[in-house]
Amino acid sequence: MSKKIIINGTIITMDVNNLLIKDGAVAFENGEITYVGETPNDLTTYTEVIDVKGDYVIPGLINTHGHASMSLLRGYADDLPLQQWLEEKMWPIEATYTKEHAKWGTNLSIIEMLRTGTTTFVDMYDNMDEVAMAVDKSGIRARLCRGMIGFGSEELRQSKLDEASNFVRNWSNQANGRITTMMSPHSPYTCTPDFIEKIVSRAVELNSPLHIHMSETKAEVELNVKEYGERPVKHLEKLGMFHQPTLVAHAVHVEDWEMDILAEYDVKVSNNIISNLKLASGIAPVPEMLNKGITVSLGTDSSASNNNLDLFEELKQVALLYKGVHNDATLIPAEKALQLATIHGAEAIWLDHQVGSIEVGKQADLVVINTKQAFYQPAHNPISHLVYSGSGRDVKDVYVQGKQVVKNGQCVTIDEEMVIFEVNRLSKQF
Amino acid sequence: MSKKIIINGTIITMDVNNLLIKDGAVAFENGEITYVGETPNDLTTYTEVIDVKGDYVIPGLINTHGHASMSLLRGYADDLPLQQWLEEKMWPIEATYTKEHAKWGTNLSIIEMLRTGTTTFVDMYDNMDEVAMAVDKSGIRARLCRGMIGFGSEELRQSKLDEASNFVRNWSNQANGRITTMMSPHSPYTCTPDFIEKIVSRAVELNSPLHIHMSETKAEVELNVKEYGERPVKHLEKLGMFHQPTLVAHAVHVEDWEMDILAEYDVKVSNNIISNLKLASGIAPVPEMLNKGITVSLGTDSSASNNNLDLFEELKQVALLYKGVHNDATLIPAEKALQLATIHGAEAIWLDHQVGSIEVGKQADLVVINTKQAFYQPAHNPISHLVYSGSGRDVKDVYVQGKQVVKNGQCVTIDEEMVIFEVNRLSKQF
Structure with a gap:
């Protein structure tokens, strides 16, 4: 032995x-x-x-939000407004993606993450079998989900839901337990309320946690109010999402009362500070969320909007930015920043019994x-x-x-x- | 050959x-x-x-503001309010500094800078002969100045002025031209107007450019108004400083009309973005200064407030921060950020005929x-x-x-x- x-x-x-x-x-x-x-x-x-x-x-550091396949798009488009970046650059290329792109893009991302000390990552994308196989072979740990964009026909939505469910059934606790899974509606602005409700009930059946993009941009929040009469947090609460364990990515544009809702349901947050700066989405209220007892963790988002997957950079950024923005040099001291990338990261993906700190009995x-x-x-x-x-x-x-x-x-x-x-x-x- | x-x-x-x-x-x-x-x-x-x-x-990258000797204080005190950090942590230790501290602290800083691609740096401190000798031996390039704090007796001020002048006389264009020099009143809040005027006339005599800390914190600007009836930019203009080529470090709290004055006199700016965030000093108006045609360059400040001297981190920070703060993903694109650390750095210290770009005839x-x-x-x-x-x-x-x-x-x-x-x-x- x-x-x-x-x-x-x-x-x-x-x-x-x-x-x-x-x-x-x-x-x-x-x-x-x-x-x-x-x-x-x-x-x-x-x-x-x-x-x-x-x-x-x-x-090992824990990266709680990303899209590993997208590393093929690193440096393909920068310094553009978000909508132009998405609509003219990202989406047309992503539409041509095959399993092969997913395989090699994910391998590139895993190399970056391992080499910079990340041992667990969250991934939300498609072709997730390829991602899971790359995780298995590389030896890294991951919580994976098939992100579902709800555009298109009812048949397409149903097939995505089945694919996502099968992914959860097939891959949970595989790779010697290194792979865990989630169910994932992409966002409130790409999924109708009834599709989100369907995904949530499926998650309940599968006993699966949920992952979603939420309140990344101001425009997205305004659109949500216009379409559904509510800001995204209240909207998702009403759809019953938060009764199931949920990890939200971004949470940049959340008001004080919305943070109270997130705290009440113990919704976990993945803060993507560098991606949010680079895409000019804004600055999430991390100190305020921490004050309310919300579990805040760190994610890189993809290397198309970062442009690397080095969690040390997120760590340092979260320790620096709020000091300067709020004129308070005591905000998010070094130890707290490191907690966000380790033990809080583990808590955010319900793996704190296994990882996030060096303790006897943990992995x-x-x-x-x-x-x-x-x-x-x-x-x-x-x-x-x-x-x-x-x-x-x-x-x-x-x-x-x-x-x-x-x-x-x-x-x-x-x-x-x-x-x-x-x-x-x-x-x-x- | x-x-x-x-x-x-x-x-x-x-x-x-x-x-x-x-x-x-x-x-x-x-x-x-x-x-x-x-x-x-x-x-x-x-x-x-x-x-x-x-x-x-x-x-080679160009670091236009720092205090190399202070690397001995890296990580000695963090996450504290500026005044407490300075008065309880930095100043008491710095008061015990000898030539030996300057020598080894500077060598540590030069290793960091060379290893991360900085080939020219600006240094403002005391025991500058030690700094110059380390520059000479290490092969790096530097523009150096004895920073003069004007507290204490008239004799002390006079001896500092003589020391600074001798440093300029002894070290300008030494080390095969790799060492150039400046004259440097530490700041408007540590030097009386008449001391600054004396230093400026000495700079004119010596045909030397000037370097000074300016408008780093809001409190410092308010103090200047209280003591001298003017904000620092106008104050220094009145003292005749800007008739001589001048590099100011920080320029965080400058209003629109003050930037016009800086532009009018072609005053160069060293932006210390990470140090300004970490010490909660604020965020300098870099896009606005660039729009006005001011030469903005990048400095690390010392590793006591950064906490490293890797100019790649400043580069990335300047390309990210303003996008997020101003909700504009097109601000300071990658190429502009790299200009700040190279050719604008060279212009900021009047060495653009020698360094800052790869061109025939340059170093x-x-x-x-x-x-x-x-x-x-x-x-x-x-x-x-x-x-x-x-x-x-x-x-x-x-x-x-x-x-x-x-x-x-x-x-x-x-x-x-x-x-x-x-x-x-x-x-x-x-």
Whole structure:
């Protein structure tokens, strides 16, 4: 039986009772953490001892909203107004997408995420079997859903609903439990109320949580009021969505009373701060949501609107932006920002019993940061250095479920060169 | 005679007439660029051929405001209100600083800057001989000034003025021309009007440009009005400062009519976007300043308030923030953001005849980015990838004045391990 131990690390556990362990160790066996504490004197019981010599060890980061397939569109269109970007650039290309695009786009995204310390991600798109297979092979962890846009015929909607339901049936708890699923109406502006209600009842039948885009732009909120007489939060509440566990992406344009509704139903939020800035959608009220006890987590959205999947950048942005916007340097301190990307991320996708912190009994999703670099000196405060000075590029080794997936900065489960070749071959057709 | 040529690069020249060259080459000799164009067939005249195989080649980035010595305080205090941060944390420690602190702090900062593609930086601090010696040895380029805080006795002020003047006399155009200098009253709130006037006349005598902190916080502007009856821009104009070439750092709280004054005198601005967010100072009106034709460049400020010196992060932040704040996704597109960090940086410190773009006759300050990575795929748009997806950590090789200073991501002119040892030894006393 393989019993591994990482020793001599600066362990940032994200367990509030035991946040930081200097000269610390983490042991794991069968993919599960069996010991967290000081480096033990006796190491003879371990089959492998990994001496990280002072490097930081953190729980794998959790990216709670994205569309991995879309990485083929990175840099294809930037600096455009949202509607022009969507209607003239994104949608025409996405309409030509095949399973092959989904496969290679997802592999490209998984390489990026693993190499920058993300070990769990949420994905909402189509061709989800391809996404799930890529997750399975790469060794990453994911909560996946077939996003349903409700345009078109009743038959088309029904077939999407069946496809989404089958995806949940086929893939939940597959890949040694690394894959979990959701049901996902794309948004209130792309799904009619009755289609959302159908999806919600199906989610109840399947005992599945829900994921949806909500209140990303001001225009979308205004449209919702015009069409349905309510802002999106109240609209979705009325449709019964929030009685089922729900993760909403964006929640940029939510008023105080709407946050009260989100808090009341324990609706989880994925904040996509960089994508929201880049698309000029606005700035979500993250400090206010946190004050109301809402679980706020971080998502990159796709690399078409970010344009990378490095959660370290979201971390730093969330720690910086609100200070400047609200003239308060104490807002979202470094430790809180890191919580958003780890333990709150786990809570947002109902996996906090498994991941999000380094604790005995949780899964061994671990990231080692190379801190023997100028950026991490002097050694005043590891959490500050990680958030304000670090970069996803400093990730050295990554383990998911105890299995090494990144070694010395290189992804060992996917052939990066081949993926680069394939995504360029496919994107030449755009 | 050494004649080098970089071949097969994606050359991002920042020369508007010839912005992007695929399969391009840059040749240099005696530290100067002698050829920019397609990769030539005949390479026999070159003593060294460097094949970068598609990697991007960009002009070295220019960091127009900082305090390199302060890197010893990285992560020493974060998430605090500005006055508490300054008065309880920064100033007490800085008061204990010796030449040794300046030496090792500066070396740490230079490693960070070189490794993330910055080849020219501005520094305002004391113990500037130490800073200049570190610049000389490391091979980086810098415009340096002894920042003068006017508190204390008349004798103390006079001795600072003499020290600053001697620094200009001793170090201008030293280190094979890599060092240039300025005269620098610290700020309108730390220097009395007559001290500023004295410094300005000395700058005229020395034919030296000027550098000053200005309008960083709202409180500072209000204090200026209370003490001197004017906001800082008008105050400095009245003191005759802007008749001499001047670079102001921050310019966060400037009104429309104040920007007109800055434009009228061609006052250069160093925008410190991340430091301004982190210290909750506010958000400078960069799009408005650009509209008025003001030269806006980027600075990191010190790593005590940033907390790193990676100009790629400033680049991306300036391209993102204004879109979100002003609800306009077309504001500060990728190319403009890159101009701020390159050619506008050079203009801001009056070195645009030498650096800031890859052009024949300019200095060979060149940065090679490793783009054979997922983050730069598919190969749609190099400038977008560099700004929105890239990281300073992707810098592979750096040349200043044609001399290699970073090789495969490692600084070859400074011993990073020794510097890490020394900064930790020194900072243990804090």
